[in-house]
Amino acid sequence: xxxxxxxxxxxxxxxxxxxxxxxxxxxxxxxxxxxxxxxxxxxxxxxxxxxxxxxxxxxxxxxxxxxxxxxxxxxxxxxxxxxxxxxxxxxxxxxxxxxxxxxxxxxxxxxxxxxxxxxxxxxxxxxxxxxxxxxxxxxxxxxxxxxxxxxxxxxxxxxxxxxxxxxxxxxxxxxxxxxxxxxxxxxxxxxxxxxxxxxxxxxxxxxxxxxxxxxxxxxxxxxxxxxxxxxxxxxxxxxxxxxxxxxxxxxxxxxxxxxxxxxxxxxxxxxxxxxxxxxxxxxxxxxxxxxxxxxxxxxxxxxxxxxxxxxxxxxxxxxxxxxxxxxxxxxxxxxxxxxxxxxxxxxxxxxxxxxxxxxxxxxxxxxxxxxxxxxxxxxxxxxxxxxxxxxxxxxxxxxxxxxxxxxxxxxxxxxxxxxxxxxxxxxxxxxxxxxxxxxxxxxxxxxxxxxxxxx
Numbered sequence: 001x002x003x004x005x006x007x008x009x010x011x012x013x014x015x016x017x018x019x020x021x022x023x024x025x026x027x028x029x030x031x032x033x034x035x036x037x038x039x040x041x042x043x044x045x046x047x048x049x050x051x052x053x054x055x056x057x058x059x060x061x062x063x064x065x066x067x068x069x070x071x072x073x074x075x076x077x078x079x080x081x082x083x084x085x086x087x088x089x090x091x092x093x094x095x096x097x098x099x100x101x102x103x104x105x106x107x108x109x110x111x112x113x114x115x116x117x118x119x120x121x122x123x124x125x126x127x128x129x130x131x132x133x134x135x136x137x138x139x140x141x142x143x144x145x146x147x148x149x150x151x152x153x154x155x156x157x158x159x160x161x162x163x164x165x166x167x168x169x170x171x172x173x174x175x176x177x178x179x180x181x182x183x184x185x186x187x188x189x190x191x192x193x194x195x196x197x198x199x200x201x202x203x204x205x206x207x208x209x210x211x212x213x214x215x216x217x218x219x220x221x222x223x224x225x226x227x228x229x230x231x232x233x234x235x236x237x238x239x240x241x242x243x244x245x246x247x248x249x250x251x252x253x254x255x256x257x258x259x260x261x262x263x264x265x266x267x268x269x270x271x272x273x274x275x276x277x278x279x280x281x282x283x284x285x286x287x288x289x290x291x292x293x294x295x296x297x298x299x300x301x302x303x304x305x306x307x308x309x310x311x312x313x314x315x316x317x318x319x320x321x322x323x324x325x326x327x328x329x330x331x332x333x334x335x336x337x338x339x340x341x342x343x344x345x346x347x348x349x350x351x352x353x354x355x356x357x358x359x360x361x362x363x364x365x366x367x368x369x370x371x372x373x374x375x376x377x378x379x380x381x382x383x384x385x386x387x388x389x390x391x392x393x394x395x396x397x398x399x400x401x402x403x404x405x406x407x408x409x410x411x412x413x414x415x416x417x418x419x420x421x422x423x424x425x426x427x428x429x430x431x432x433x434x435x436x437x438x439x440x441x442x443x444x445x446x447x448x449x450x451x452x453x454x455x
Contacts, residue, residue, distance in 0.1 A: 023087035025114035030222065033229030035133045041070035041101040041109055042130065044120060047091045048075075057081040060091045060111075062099065068130045079108045087112040098123040098130075124163075125187045126231055139229045141193035142171060145186045146202065149213050149235040151288045153274050154263060163187070164236055168203040195226045200234065207332030208236040209288060216287070237288035240329050244338030245283050246298050248310075251341065253282030256308045256379075260300050261286050264293035264326045269300065291333075293326040298342060306378040306391045310342040317341040347394040351433060352442040355386040355402055358449040362422060364406040368445075370433075373397045392435040401430035402445045 036042065045062035053059050060078050064071050078101055081088040089111045091097060100116040101109035111117045116126075125145045132139050146169070147161040155161075163186020171178040173196035182188045199221045202210045211219055213235050224230050246257040260273035267273070276284040296315040299308065314324035317340045329335060353368055368380040368388045378390045378398070392398055404426050428445035 023113060030224045030228050030230040032225050032227045033139060036069040042068040043071045044098050046096045047093045050093050068134050079104065079110050087114055089113050089117050096120040124185050129229060138191060140189035140191050141224065141228050142230045142232055143189040144231055144233040146182050146188060147186055147235050149237055150290050151237060151274050152213055153272060154289065156263065170201045171198050173198045193224065195224060197221050197223045204236050207239045209239050210234060211237055213237060238290035239332045240289035240291065241334045242286040242289055242327065242329065242338055243283055243336045246278055247339055247341040249343050254278060254308055255280060257284065257298060259284050259296055259298050262295050264295055267295055267297065267321060289329055291329055291331040293328050295324045295326055296340060298340065304346055304393065305376050306348060306393045309346040309348040309391060309393060311344040311346065313340065313342045313344065315340045317343060319344050348391050349394060349438055351390045351392050353388045353390065353400055354442060354444050356444055357447045362406050364404045366402065366404045368402045370398045370400045394435045396435045398433050398435065399430050400433055400443060402428045404447065
């Protein structure tokens, strides 16, 4: 089937509905192009009717506008759902699609979100290659569309990804160099490319980076074999950058903070924005941000999290969206030190956990854990030798425990098996703690003496 040669068609699907999030499509590396095979059913067509024929199974009637393989009539039925429910493709009546099918039960043809099916407007690079295959003509080794795009969730309203015409592209390996340009529709093609590892670069307009909006950083190199037909769409993203920190009421960066970026006027509690994370370094970063006005929200879902025990806040640290201060970013601008200080806190306190061994501490890895009765579990922070600290919410109770995975005993050559072997793990007796018990600031977890040491 042709899809085995089009490596970029089998991508991990992002941004689908909750029902489709359980579907993970395989990401096969580019292979030799097999062309159109006997048994393939591939066509360009418009949906004329939609019918639910069973729970979770839908039949779509298509009018075939152009045949590539396996279709000998002007009308065809394609099914989606059933056992592939999580990967079902949801076609819309009246719209045109490039459809790749796979055989199913009772002779039915099925389409999924993993097999390359897409709206016709997203197939402008692939359609010329399918036509060349059908006619037995030369197929491009590497082809795709170059589009101007924005980072996920940040595109302005009603702003489709625009193809970039007349842009010079270079494909280079250690031994070969190829050059082409995008057409009026942003499509590019490289022919007669030999096997190797290649890097793709472009002469883009100022303040744009060549990348793919589904990855972080620059385009990675890719490998292709001889005879490939590799579809590789790329994006020209803006170079704007926003960096800052979420600070606690004392002005210290939070160790854990989830932040999201939205275009001003587009915030919705139920809709995700461009996500960023602040960790041990105490900073968050948003890359490839275009010019415009934005807002930043911390803890959009208003999670009650002991590791970051603060309620939702908007930049520069207010609880109400109407008081949020928009961040103005120019084209290609770097905005640093965009700090927001959160103040609206869930009541919490610190608990220290001290560890003790009855006898010498054996070699091995120690884990300290606190399990919440109702909410989220806090993370342990090691602050000294055998000393840890948790943040507990006053509204919850916790079971604090510790265990040690013991290092394997080295085998002594030419010696008999020892009379006593250490276990693989030892556990300290757990202790229950109420988050509201402010008087209990420290607890002691004791590891029992091992059976070997007792002997």
